[in-house]
Amino acid sequence: MSKQQRKIPLYIQIKRKLIDKIKEREWVPGDPLPSEGQLMQQFNVSRTTIRQTIRELAHDGIIETRRGAVARVKETPKDELENPGVVHHESGGEFSIKVLRSKYVYDHYFAQQQLQIEDAKIFFLERLRIADGTPIGFQQLYTPAYIGELIENEASAWFDIFPVLGMNSVNYSSIKEDVTASLVNQYEADLMGITSGDPLIEISRVTLGTDHRPIEFSKTKYLPAHFNYRIEIGY
Amino acid sequence: MSKQQRKIPLYIQIKRKLIDKIKEREWVPGDPLPSEGQLMQQFNVSRTTIRQTIRELAHDGIIETRRGAVARVKETPKDELENPGVVHHESGGEFSIKVLRSKYVYDHYFAQQQLQIEDAKIFFLERLRIADGTPIGFQQLYTPAYIGELIENEASAWFDIFPVLGMNSVNYSSIKEDVTASLVNQYEADLMGITSGDPLIEISRVTLGTDHRPIEFSKTKYLPAHFNYRIEIGY
């Protein structure tokens, strides 16, 4: 429209408009998008621009494309399929979450470094993972503030962050996890109701978004008896 | 070039050629790529095609692009690009191996079960993994006898079994690893010269050959301070 708005590329503007329609559930998974020709007319742009929009949406895993057929909104993938290769397994029947702390911080140097952002507001979440009433894990999680706003309200409702991110159209391109073992300290032992000195599995994770910038950093400590980490390479 | 290859889109062919140069370390992280104009001439294609190649490489996180500057190979540790998946890392300078036990057994029920062979001779190997003179890990390894014959003579010479298998043309189709934590027992503590009660990372591994039958089962316990387990999904 105006000269100010022209800073944002057309293909990004159109991409956002299409994502909005999916977010607002005007288009639900499985629905066909308009054809490229229709989109060209609708937004009054060239095929090149529409194709770049479509390519990005497909690359981000938001839509699925096939030659000769109109693009469709992607069916939300199952949790298991999102992590091919690695399977976490927590044992127990009834799982729940207790939120210990949830706040925005400005001065956490280590988290800022992990998230590669400086002097910015960071959302911090500390939770207890509970199975059948017994604590089995202790989690500290950091995200940039804009992600925190998406997840903080229901921080006790979700067990795993990735489905929540997916529902908010925040996709990731890679996950890195470091696994090590440590002894439980007094603070953690009291929280989990165990004896100081027991061993824990400690998992540090950094998740990168589709722009390859960090969107989440977390450290989780599990009781080995209730947790198993399985890696499969090949098939 | 040839007629056969023409099925593959140009931008994919060029992408592969560029990735090859990075894999072969002709271009190392930080190196600039040729400009788009140079690539156009070199491959005799249009700007559109080169741009699609560049866009994909950037989106995949293999190169970094900035407006006005030539693209550069992204700073990424080499292991990760070549073998996305799992990286073990043992810290230390000078590594060595001490063989504790090396023998053929007939009556090890658990190993027979893991290797899915019955009433057959199994090769058993127990080794200490040493870094700078200090034990950092304790490994028990089982293979079918025919594999044992290939590896037993030099059991103190190799640190990792897979290169040895590869040199003997024994290939694998998959690896499964379970990671957990445990407390060191008295036997292990004495072997590694540590205090009973320290935590260990425990990795159980089953390797399947190209015929999908097990060729190796092992259990290794590491001192967390000297070991790190890294899993990467995506790239």
Added chain:
DNA sequence: GCGGATTTGTTCGTATGTATA
């Protein structure tokens, strides 16, 4: 099941804006 119309995938050429060197 066949065949034409539609739609996406690839590639060319060209032009302009904007950030870097």
Added chain:
DNA sequence: GTATACATACGAACAAATCCG
């Protein structure tokens, strides 16, 4: 400040897969 190089955007053509009567 100028030349270079990348980012965006237009138009056009053909190939390949799909869709529909």
